[in-house]
Amino acid sequence: MTHTGxxxxxxxxxxxxxxRLASVGYISTASISTAxxxxxxxxKPILIEGxxxxxxxxxxxxxxxxxxxxxLRMQCYEGLDESKALYEWKYGKQLLYxxxxxxxxxxxxxxxxxxxxxxxxxxxxxxxxxxxxFLEPRPLLKAMEQAGGSxxxxxxxxKSDEEFEALLLEVLSDYQVTVPEIGTIEAIVxxxxxxxxNNTRELxxxxxxxxxxxxxxxxxxxxEARIVRSRVPDISERLxxxxxxxxxxxxxENIRKxxxxxxxxxxxxxxxLLHADSLDPVMVRNTLNVILKRQTDIAEVNSQVDQLVRxxxxxxxxxx
Amino acid sequence: MxxxxxxxxxxxxxxxxxxSTTEAIDAARALELVGYQDRGLLxxxxxxxxxxxxxxxxxxxxxxxxxxxxAETKPPRQTQSEGEDQEDSDSASDGSESDSEGQExxxxxxxxxxxxGSGQRGGSGQDxxxxxxxxxxxxxxxxxxxxxxxxxxxxMAQAGARADVDQIRFATQVPYFVxxxxxxxxxxxxxxxxxxALDERTEEGTARAEALIEARSTLxxxxxxxxxxxxxxxxxxxxxxxxxxVMMDRSLGALTKSDMERMKPIIAKMAKKLAAKHARRRKVRxxxxxxxxRTLRANAGNDxxxxxxxxxxxxxxxxxxxxxxxxxxxxxxxxxxxxxVLYALREKVTDLETFCFSSHLVDVNHDLESLPFDAAxxxxxxxxxxxxxxxxxxxxxxxxxxxxxxxxxxxVLILGDGRxxxxxxxxxxxxxxxxxxxxxxxxxxxxPASWGSGDSALLQYKPFCSSLTHxxxxxxLEHALDDVLLAYG
Numbered sequence: 005m006t007h008t009g010x011x012x013x014x015x016x017x018x019x020x021x022x023x024r025l026a027s028v029g030y031i032s033t034a035s036i037s038t039a040x041x042x043x044x045x046x047x048k049p050i051l052i053e054g055x056x057x058x059x060x061x062x063x064x065x066x067x068x069x070x071x072x073x074x075x076l077r078m079q080c081y082e083g084l085d086e087s088k089a090l091y092e093w094k095y096g097k098q099l100l101y102x103x104x105x106x107x108x109x110x111x112x113x114x115x116x117x118x119x120x121x122x123x124x125x126x127x128x129x130x131x132x133x134x135x136x137x138f139l140e141p142r143p144l145l146k147a148m149e150q151a152g153g154s155x156x157x158x159x160x161x162x163k164s165d166e167e168f169e170a171l172l173l174e175v176l177s178d179y180q181v182t183v184p185e186i187g188t189i190e191a192i193v194x195x196x197x198x199x200x201x202n203n204t205r206e207l208x209x210x211x212x213x214x215x216x217x218x219x220x221x222x223x224x225x226x227x228e229a230r231i232v233r234s235r236v237p238d239i240s241e242r243l244x245x246x247x248x249x250x251x252x253x254x255x256x257e258n259i260r261k262x263x264x265x266x267x268x269x270x271x272x273x274x275x276x277l278l279h280a281d282s283l284d285p286v287m288v289r290n291t292l293n294v295i296l297k298r299q300t301d302i303a304e305v306n307s308q309v310d311q312l313v314r315x316x317x318x319x320x321x322x323x324x
Numbered sequence: 325m326x327x328x329x330x331x332x333x334x335x336x337x338x339x340x341x342x343x344s345t346t347e348a349i350d351a352a353r354a355l356e357l358v359g360y361q362d363r364g365l366l367x368x369x370x371x372x373x374x375x376x377x378x379x380x381x382x383x384x385x386x387x388x389x390x391x392x393x394x395a396e397t398k399p400p401r402q403t404q405s406e407g408e409d410q411e412d413s414d415s416a417s418d419g420s421e422s423d424s425e426g427q428e429x430x431x432x433x434x435x436x437x438x439x440x441g442s443g444q445r446g447g448s449g450q451d452x453x454x455x456x457x458x459x460x461x462x463x464x465x466x467x468x469x470x471x472x473x474x475x476x477x478x479x480m481a482q483a484g485a486r487a488d489v490d491q492i493r494f495a496t497q498v499p500y501f502v503x504x505x506x507x508x509x510x511x512x513x514x515x516x517x518x519x520x521a522l523d524e525r526t527e528e529g530t531a532r533a534e535a536l537i538e539a540r541s542t543l544x545x546x547x548x549x550x551x552x553x554x555x556x557x558x559x560x561x562x563x564x565x566x567x568x569x570v571m572m573d574r575s576l577g578a579l580t581k582s583d584m585e586r587m588k589p590i591i592a593k594m595a596k597k598l599a600a601k602h603a604r605r606r607k608v609r610x611x612x613x614x615x616x617x618r619t620l621r622a623n624a625g626n627d628x629x630x631x632x633x634x635x636x637x638x639x640x641x642x643x644x645x646x647x648x649x650x651x652x653x654x655x656x657x658x659x660x661x662x663x664x665v666l667y668a669l670r671e672k673v674t675d676l677e678t679f680c681f682s683s684h685l686v687d688v689n690h691d692l693e694s695l696p697f698d699a700a701x702x703x704x705x706x707x708x709x710x711x712x713x714x715x716x717x718x719x720x721x722x723x724x725x726x727x728x729x730x731x732x733x734x735x736v737l738i739l740g741d742g743r744x745x746x747x748x749x750x751x752x753x754x755x756x757x758x759x760x761x762x763x764x765x766x767x768x769x770x771x772p773a774s775w776g777s778g779d780s781a782l783l784q785y786k787p788f789c790s791s792l793t794h795x796x797x798x799x800x801l802e803h804a805l806d807d808v809l810l811a812y813g
Contacts, residue, residue: 018358018365038358038368045357046350046373053378095626206600212376213344219378258696 015044030059030066031231039218040067040196049176049197051161051207051215057264058220059231060200061159067196068155076150076195077157078143080164086171090181092140098133134185144172145181148191156195161211162204169211176214223265225252231265236272242320246283247272249316251295257308259301267295285313329355331490332391333374339387339561341380347373363392383561390557464514468539480550483508489551492559493566498551505547514540572799576661576769587798591661594802595668602643602672602809641733643812644675646761648722650740651705652682652713658769658795660701662739665801667697672809677729680704683711685721713743715781716750723753730757735808736764739795742775742782749781751788758788763811767795767804 021037052060068075147156179191354369375381487504521533613636649659691700766789776783
């Protein structure tokens with residue numbers, strides 16, 4: 005499916021989601037597609053949990069791309085508050101305008117008698133500084149303002165404070181933002197909201213209840229091979245099968261930080277660069293730091309590289 | 325259709341998944357969207373809507389297959405209409421009942437559970453009372469002999485709904501519900517007929533009696549199968565939750581091997597609960613103290629006018645726990661659980677050092693971190709466990725060799741019975757450790773009544789401990805660790 009100005013009309017079925025995502029190079033599973041399909045029709049956010057690097061963030065990016073919607077990304081961190089997430093007043097502009105108006109103010113109240121009357125005259129202007137003109141929209145408000153629809157990615161929500169979760173509730177269930185000075189701003193088109201979490205802390209029930217839940221785990225060998233193939237198309241089938249089998253074995257080892265899909269892809273690219281056409285223990289040893297990120301893990305796997313590579317190669321020979 | 329779903333949600337709730345009304349509504353909307361046609365799609369859709377964590381997803385996976393298994397045994401419509409014809413000939417009122425069933429089978433498999441509707445109730449009422457009174461047992465006989473699985477399943481489901489089989493909680497209730505179901509089916513009349521046939525004392529009568537006995541046991545078998553299936557859906561998780569509750573209060577010393585395995589998920593769950601409870605922010609705002617430097621910096625763009633006021637923050641201590649475990653004889657069992665919990669809390673307590681001793685102190689951090697838990701435990705018990713207990717020596721070793729591990733944010737957690745084999749308790753050194761640490765918490769598996777008796781030096785140590793508690797069940801452990809973490813809140 006190519007996008008030749010074709011308007012995005014909605015997902016008719018879970019299969020359409022898969023096809024759309026495949027067209028932008030994201031290999032989806034049935035449960036991912038089902039969750040997206042439901043989120044689209046039930047107008048609910050999706051909360052994606054799973055280990056780092058399995059394509060949680062990428063799903064949002066690919067969805068935005070496949071639907072041709074803008075992607076608004078909100079990276080969460082400790083101390084994130086509404087002025088960074090919802091909106092902020094443009095202080096500088098407000099200040100500047102006050103300075104300018106200072107000089108004009110005499111014209112406005114010049115002929116007014118006494119304080120009372122001056123006040124009445126000014127009353128008509130009091131909302132001037134707190135109007136949309138001076139409102140700086142942050143990602144959440146921006147998503148509400150997209151007329152053509154959008155994908156809103158709230159990344160690593162588990163990193164934010166509990167207070168921020170509460171702040172999100174209005175946005176997630178009613179698709180609106182309340183600015184006390186102005187009123188409630190409703191979404192023109194409700195955005196497709198995707199929240200991701202690495203589960204560093206338990207999220208609140210209120211938040212979970214408002215979302216569809218999707219758990220993305222490490223893919224099986226078959227799916228992983230398809231994903232790597234779509235991202236590193238130049239790789240030979242032989243090497244691809246070997247490196248995926250190797251990674252799958254490494255995930256069973258007793259290590260702290262398991263290699264995820266992004267590491268598999270990086271490793272595939274690395275091996276391609278090194279003109280490898282088959283795994284061999286020396287090359288694996290030299291490139292272990294691409295897939296493993298902890299010194300202790302590298303040491304652990306390093307001692308077993310020979311054995312693992314042999315296992316991968318014999319298994320491949322047997323199946324061939 | 326709605327009923328199938330609401331019953332399924334009820335099953336999920338019994339199993340311990342918190343399904344709110346909003347989620348139930350979402351599930352109904354999702355169901356409307358995807359329909360019953362594609363079982364896999366339905367399962368994934370309901371998972372997305374109803375299961376809000378990985379554990380709940382596992383629960384859903386298991387229950388969905390159990391609950392909707394009825395749907396698959398439902399034969400195609402053809403057999404259905406056959407049954408309809410037969411029943412039509414039986415009585416006119418039954419016809420309407422079969423009609424409604426026929427409609428339901430149109431692409432929407434029933435779980436057999438949803439139709440204690442008016443049709444059945446009316447039908448059964450007539451079976452029992454009206455002119456059909458004599459027919460009912462005959463129906464049962466015919467039903468049992470026909471071998472028509474669909475009609476049998478239908479009858480079972482209806483009787484099951486009337487007998488409230490879904491209320492089942494414990495496996496021991498199965499016979500009771502089987503009996504209730506047979507009552508609802510009208511087996512009493514079958515029994516009467518049986519007695520009558522036997523009373524006849526003719527060959528024909530005996531043959532009839534045999535057929536009736538056979539029919540009765542067929543019904544019984546089916547009813548039992550039905551009740552057992554419903555127990556899997558509604559009862560098992562409830563009784564498991566009950567068992568787990570019981571386990572929480574069982575003395576750890578009295579656990580059997582199989583109990584240990586059951587304990588692991590309980591402990592993992594408890595650790596998760598503890599971690600979640602203490603996962604609050606480590607930073608606390610000190611309203612009232614202005615951070616001048618950061619305020620000026622943040623407002624530089626506003627011409628130095630302080631729109632954004634930044635307050636000073638104070639970081640709270642991260643928990644740091646030094647555990648000292650007596651791994652000799654009777655205490656070893658408790659150590660296993662304490663360490664299991666502590667290591668399940670790794671996410672929360674990153675700063676954790678573990679020492680074990682019987683005669684002298686050994687640093688076991690490496691073993692616990694590099695080996696799988698059970699293997700590490702076995703190794704520790706093998707290497708450290710066989711010596712005569714010497715608390716004095718252990719504390720001396722700690723202060724000599726690992727002095728730097730204890731500072732003012734450290735909680736020293738000691739697990740032991742304080743039975744020192746009449747050795748030197750090294751009170752002076754223990755006192756120093758207690759003075760240096762944030763808190764010293766002593767967990768003793770022995771009952772308070774025996775503290776200080778015989779060779780126990782526990783009461784000598786007691787004045788220097790921040791707390792000394794009896795700790796023999798998982799619930800005790802939970803309280804103790806909650807207390808430890810609370811000090812860092």
